[in-house]
Amino acid sequence: MAPVIEAAGLVKKFGSTTALDGLDLTVHEGEVHGFLGPNGSGKSTTIRILLGLLRADGGHVTLLGADPWRDAAELHRRLAYVPGDVVLWPNLTGGEVIDLLGRLRGGVDPGRRAQLLEAFELDPSKKCRSYSKGNRQKVALVAALSSDVPLLVLDEPTSGLDPLMEKVFQDELAQARVRGRTALLSSHILSEVERAADRVSIVRAGRIVDSGTLADLRHLTRSSVVATLSDPVTPGEAAQWPGVHSARHDHGQLALSVETSSVGHVLQRLGALGIETLTCQPPTLEELFLSQYADRPVDGGSSTDAAQEQVPA
Amino acid sequence: MSSLAGTTTLLRLAWRRDRWVVSACVVALVATAYGSMAATRDLYPTDAAAAAGAAAMTDNASLTAMYGPLPALTTAGVGVLKTVMFGSLFSAFLAFAIVRRHTRTEEEEGRLELLAAGAVGRRAATASAVLLASLAVVATALLSALSLVATGVGVSGSLALGVVVVVAGLVMTGVTAVAVQLTSTTRGAGGIAVGVLGLAYVVRALADTSTGAVRQLAWLSFLGWAEKVSPFGENRFWLVLPALAATAALLLAADRLLQRRDLGAGLWAPRPGPATAHPRLASPRGLAWRLQRGSLLGWSVGYAVLGLVVGGVARSVDQIAQDPAVEDMLRRMSGGQGTLLDVFLGTELRFLAVGAGAYGVATALRLRSEESSGRAEALLATPVRRAQWLASHGVLAVAGSAWLMVVAGVTVGLSASAAGDVGVVQVVAAAVATVPAVLVCVGLALLLFGLVPHWSAAAWGALALFVMLGELGAILRLPQSVLGLSPFDHLGSLPGGDANVTGLLGLGVAAVATAAVGVLAFRRRDLA
Incomplete structure (x- = not known):
């Protein structure tokens, strides 16, 4: 397809x-x-x-x-589109804008419209000039989600x-x-x-x-493993284990950054040392994101410079 | 923190933002005062000549309704007549624009919130706006008075004109200061303040053209006070006192209201509107009509009133222009044929056509403000075609400006034909014949919008150029090739004379061509 x-x-x-x-x-x-x-x-x-x-x-x-x-x-x-910065006609009400945009897309389902208005707690009889930013955003969301596209x-x-x-x-x-x-x-x-x-x-x-x-x-990046052990090892020693990228002490706990494919292997080693507490987290998207922006500068420029060069579109 | 803290800072900010516009307005009024006095002195070198030339004016109700009674049957009196009413209105509008811009507009846009969160007192914004307006009014008054002195007329009459400007400007400052407290919208505040100004104008116009006790009603209108200062006639300087008292009372009232309300709110809560849209609000055309119908209604009413007034003046035009110099001037201005009445009507219709062009440009340029605000994006992300969206405002600009000329033709015709010298049909035809020139202005605005969106406002510059060529071109002895740049130069001489058929056809082609290029260019460019 x-x-x-x-x-x-x-x-x-x-x-x-x-x-x-x-x-x-x-x-x-x-x-x-x-x-x-x-x-x-x-x-x-x-x-x-x-x-x-x-x-x-x-x-x-x-x-x-x-x-x-x-x-x-x-x-x-x-298709239906919701812009990030919703600008509306100040003298029209939210309900009028929802109906207008819906009709231009070929019709509004009144039941769906009412349901969305209730879910988003939006008063459609207010003039757009009196809506806050969040409420303007809701107008665009209701208009988009109520159309069958x-x-x-x-x-x-x-x-x-x-x-x-x-x-x-x-x-x-x-x-x-x-x-x-x-x-x-x-x-x-x-x-x-x-x-x-x-x-x-x-x-x-x-x-x-x-x-x-x-x-x-996630597969390409590292999980975070934090453990309290009955038989402690030094971070220097743990860092030598296969698949462990870095290790440090964090408030008496051992904090490891582990290749996702090696997590099972590392847990076996930790098990042998007597686990008292353990948390194991896959990388968050935030970590993925930061790794993209921190590790690989684009064309020699730092990432902040690259961001500033762009026009805000 | 004092409630006036930050007033001087805000005053400096306001001046920084407005210095060019305010200066230009002040200079424009001063130049008008000087120009009309100097021109009158050229036309009527002696008071006797002025008395003879202006005798007809004193009996003409339409002129009195427009400008007020002639202060004195002297050269200076005739020379200052129009400046009194024009200057009053101008000063009032200037004060209104300054006060509203730095109070309610700032609040509605949310900028005042940013400032009010700083070390700025509750009264500071209103106080700084009132101060700037008052300073502008007083500067205008002083400079106008000086400019009249420079023409060689009497000093006390010149100073009295300054008082006229002060009376109208200060009272309007107070009126606007109250109006901006009442509603939460800039537009609503404008409606109230301009409505009060219009009422003041109508009350004094009615009073001035009546007899008996009704005449005294003019004292209820602050524009009545302004005209009763009567520069070069009675020179009633003391009328500044009631104006100051009224201004003080209005400012106190505004202050009381200000102390009671929240930032951003008005005294009247905004009313909720319909929760669902009217069935007609289902297309770009429906939206354009909804957004612009109020403006078209306002213009239509204005054009009907203007048309009636112009027609009324036309009835006595033969008396006005018994002076051959005036008749000659009118003919040269218009290049007109036919009777003097025809020439006069042709000239007035041409002025109204320029106004309709302004309406058309403003309506067409709504496209640009919809685009730059981001609202067009919401529409063009639906199955609306680019050309369809452009046409929604474009057609309104074309049809609306043509409609205004029909309104003008019918009202002028009806009002003028009451005297029996002129036919309604001829006047309507003459009004409609100006429409091609009006549409060239609209086409130009669409062309700029399509090709160079960031320069769309240049359409206003073009319109101003057309006005200048028409008003000053002959005096400056510009060649016909330059004068011909203005579409209003190709209208022929209706009513009474011949229509310039090739000229009108040419204008029609130009209007269609510019609009078409605008549409094509807009379909090919990025939304900016």
């Missing part, structure tokens, strides 16, 4: 700044795809190319089998939402996935992506630096 989104070698320049520098992205049908990267790494630029709002300077992109620039209006019947394009959709509402959003996203919808979820909130996404692409300075399932990515 053809991927829902397929981009290869996307290039986009704004004057002398290069926002996208050969970006590749593949999103399969039915998956929630996390699109991770810091501010200014090119996430929004990519999304705006996928929506046909910007034209790529180079590379190849198809969305639902069509060209997003040429066939924008037809494609938009089959196969693809959701979500650009930092939870910015400004409180944790309770983030949870509501997670539940709605999970339901959408159960119904077989595809979602591209751009974010820099790692826990959100970790919970929701099947696969992840990490973007840095306009290029994808890593892509795959969380399990794939």
